[in-house]
Amino acid sequence: MKIETKKISELKPNPKNPRQSTKKQGDQLKASLTKFGIVEPVIFNNRTGHIVGGHFRVRELKKLGYKEVPCVIVDIEEKDEDELNIRLNANTGEWDWDILANEWDSTELIDWGLDVPTIDVSEDLDQTDLSDNLNNKYILEIECDSEAEQEIMYNRFLNENLKVKISNT
Numbered sequence: 001m002k003i004e005t006k007k008i009s010e011l012k013p014n015p016k017n018p019r020q021s022t023k024k025q026g027d028q029l030k031a032s033l034t035k036f037g038i039v040e041p042v043i044f045n046n047r048t049g050h051i052v053g054g055h056f057r058v059r060e061l062k063k064l065g066y067k068e069v070p071c072v073i074v075d076i077e078e079k080d081e082d083e084l085n086i087r088l089n090a091n092t093g094e095w096d097w098d099i100l101a102n103e104w105d106s107t108e109l110i111d112w113g114l115d116v117p118t119i120d121v122s123e124d125l126d127q128t129d130l131s132d133n134l135n136n137k138y139i140l141e142i143e144c145d146s147e148a149e150q151e152i153m154y155n156r157f158l159n160e161n162l163k164v165k166i167s168n169t
Contacts, residue, residue, distance in 0.1 A: 002073045014050040028113030044071040053088040
């Protein structure tokens with residue numbers, strides 16, 4: 001692996017980069033960069049002059065006044081650049097919500113930028129012990145704030161071998 005320091009002014013964003021970020025995500029990244037500095041190099045393609053990975057970091061570093069950034073240098077065709085750009089973002093894994101719920105402080109997770117799903121349990125629900133009625137079926141309705149949160153919850157319940165049905169209100 002070859003790492004070089006490059007001037008930020010030399011780094012061109014890939015015009016086909018499909019990733020987007022919100023202001024909130026930009027603020028979280030800026031907070032991380034301010035606290036920890038550059039802990040992950042930008043990926044730069046020498047052939048095209050494009051950023052392959054690290055578009056948002058470069059944008060926020062520029063706002064913070066950085067002039068240079070460490071870059072992992074690749075020398076690949078444009079088609080391979082496109083594939084690497086997608087792979088860098090597509091293969092990111094999933095959160096283990098049980099570990100997060102049991103081992104981490106949810107307030108800190110939210111402060112650090114993690115979109116933590118919440119479950120609103122109304123106080124007026126019947127607190128009946130359901131363990132004696134194991135042959136009965138029960139429906140649990142969970143309201144999600146976004147399609148992404150809905151997908152996370154759906155996959156989480158599927159992984160628990162629970163019967164899951166999605167409906168929109």
